[in-house]
Ligand SMILES: [Zn+2]
């Protein structure tokens with residue numbers, strides 16, 4: 001089957017992914033095979049292909065926002081039947097038994113495996129996933145509009161929860177890519193007022209169109225202090241910008257898997273019980289909640305479609321913030 005394979009990390013614009021023919025995988029016990037129709041493109045994929053994260057497997061097929069159809073079940077796989085639509089996310093499996101799993105934090109499992117990183121992902125025609133780690137896709141979403149929900153949506157949703165934003169709160173979103181454009185809609189549905197901090201004019205326009213109360217640059221002060229903020233941009237200095245805009249006792253949640261160094265700061269920026277916390281992966285419960293909520297809102301995702309063979313271009317476009325909303329590869 002056709003696959004976009006990473007053999008050697010390189011900058012996205014140099015074409016790190018190669019078209020290859022790889023053997024079709026067979027599901028083992030408890031696993032299902034999903035025939036891929038679309039796969040979303042995520043910033044984490046960009047970090048992987050550029051070698052900005054430690055390599056876990058090479059060669060590897062990236063991609064962890066898969067929407068497809070179940071076409072084979074391994075022995076004992078439950079919850080799906082052939083022909084069902086299924087979604088695959090970043091969290092591929094956990095051991096279910098480590099300290100983190102026992103503390104109800106399976107997102108932090110010490111033996112977790114991740115899709116498109118520890119095991120081959122969705123930049124190809126079929127993927128294998130444990131049935132317990134696959135998801136039903138709400139009927140009101142097309143394949144391509146569902147794909148960005150599976151990571152951009154899920155991680156954004158977890159970040160929103162950890163930011164502590166509640167009804168009537170003013171929430172700041174720093175960076176406005178795939179994740180933020182979904183979080184904005186959910187936060188508004190929850191009754192938050194949303195301020196969006198982004199450089200790109202097209203992103204500012206999209207944010208206003210989706211209901212942002214105010215847009216500006218990261219350095220700008222919003223009209224009123226923020227109760228909570230989420231930093232999507234992988235730029236350490238922005239953490240300080242967010243703290244400058246935050247009220248006493250507010251939280252800044254950091255949604256990225258990597259970030260440039262956070263500059264030294266004066267303690268007064270953090271004092272008065274302001275909280276800075278990172279967000280790592282997601283639990284299965286997060287994914288189920290987000291999919292249900294997205295259908296209820298209903299969230300409208302903006303997507304730009306690319307053929308599978310143009311995965312390098314999709315990644316390069318995302319790197320330059322040239323995509324509004326989310327990039328999605330069409331495969332099946
Ligand atoms: Zn564990």
Ligand SMILES: [Zn+2]
Pocket residue numbers: 042043044045064090151152
């Ligand atoms: Zn992702």
